[in-house]
Amino acid sequence: MQRCLDFWYGLTGRGRVALWLMLTCCLAVCLWWIAIRPPEKRLTQLKSDRAARQLTLRQHYLKTHALRPPEGLTESESARAFSPLDFAPPHASLTRWQPALHGGELELAAQWAQAVATFARLAEYDMVVRGFTLEPEGGQLRFTLQLEAANDP
Structure with a gap:
């Protein structure tokens, strides 16, 4: 140091x-x-x-x-909001609607031709048919559909 x-x-x-x-x-x-x-x-x-x-x-x-869908789509080309009341007498007559969480059960009285066209109309509303039944009822068909929205899980 x-x-x-x-x-x-x-x-x-x-x-x-x-x-x-x-x-x-x-x-x-x-x-x-x-x-x-x-x-x-x-x-x-x-x-x-x-x-x-x-x-x-x-x-x-x-x-x-x-x-993503093309940007040129207009509002009329995209899926419309589903309403069971849109199934009026020219297409089919609504007998019963039982709503559920993501869809519901739709019962229609229709002729055979209108029953087939119903699937195309439901596709316009972006609805998926999970099941259906057809039963004859007095000259018409009783058409019961189990529906679910396509964009819901």
């Missing part, structure tokens, strides 16, 4: 300042190396991960964008 103090006191004022500045700079470089450099590496890694995720998301977006 005595040697270090002898060395320090043996230096001139300028030598002490120069040595002090050199030690301070070395300490600053060491602190930079320890404290700042690892977060910089982590930041670089995070940036590369972000770029990879953006590329993946862009690819998923392009896939889902291809599944």
